[in-house]
Structures are given as C-alpha cells and as structure tokens.
Amino acid sequence: MVTVHDLRAYVGAGASVTDQTLQQDLDAARALIAATVGPYDVPEVILDEVTLGVGFELWSRRAAPSGMTQFASVDGTPARMYRDPLTAYYAILGKYVPSGV
Numbered sequence: 001m002v003t004v005h006d007l008r009a010y011v012g013a014g015a016s017v018t019d020q021t022l023q024q025d026l027d028a029a030r031a032l033i034a035a036t037v038g039p040y041d042v043p044e045v046i047l048d049e050v051t052l053g054v055g056f057e058l059w060s061r062r063a064a065p066s067g068m069t070q071f072a073s074v075d076g077t078p079a080r081m082y083r084d085p086l087t088a089y090y091a092i093l094g095k096y097v098p099s100g101v
Helices: 004-011 019-037 044-063 087-093
Strands: none
Touching (some): 004 019, 004 044, 019 087, 044 087
C-alpha cells in the first residue's frame, strides 16, 4: 500500500509540502481508483503504481490550477493536463476491470 512517504518521493515534493496535503491527494486517488475498480480484483502492485500516478496527477494540479503546465520544455510550449486524473491509467486498469455500460 502506498504511503505519504512513497508519494512524496514519487512527486519529488520538498519539505515545504505538508504530509496533510499529500495525504489529501493520496486519499482522493484511492477513492477515484476504488470507484473505478469496484468489486474486481486488481493486483496490489498495479494498484500501487496507479495510486502513485493518480496521486501525482492530483498533486500537479496544485501547481497548475488552470490546467496548463510546462515540464521543462525547450520550446516553452505549455501542455494541458488531463481533466480526469485517471485518463492515463484506464488502459492499465482495463486489463483487470471490464468496461462497458
């Protein structure tokens, strides 16, 4: 199970970022993932990786509240962040969770 310490290391958060802030992102990530996975079994190693990724997406939004960010781009081109923090992880979870309506 992912801890606040794990998320701090993953996102590279400095000492100025409180554990409470990271815990909020971690709790939100877990809630979003649980709602997506539902009753299906997903290996813990996969859940941990997705939790870190979604936690990072949520944490990154604090630095880019308008949804635009720039990741050390040489040309300075801004990139839009996903509106749904799970977007990059649906394909991974889809191997374990059936999709459809």
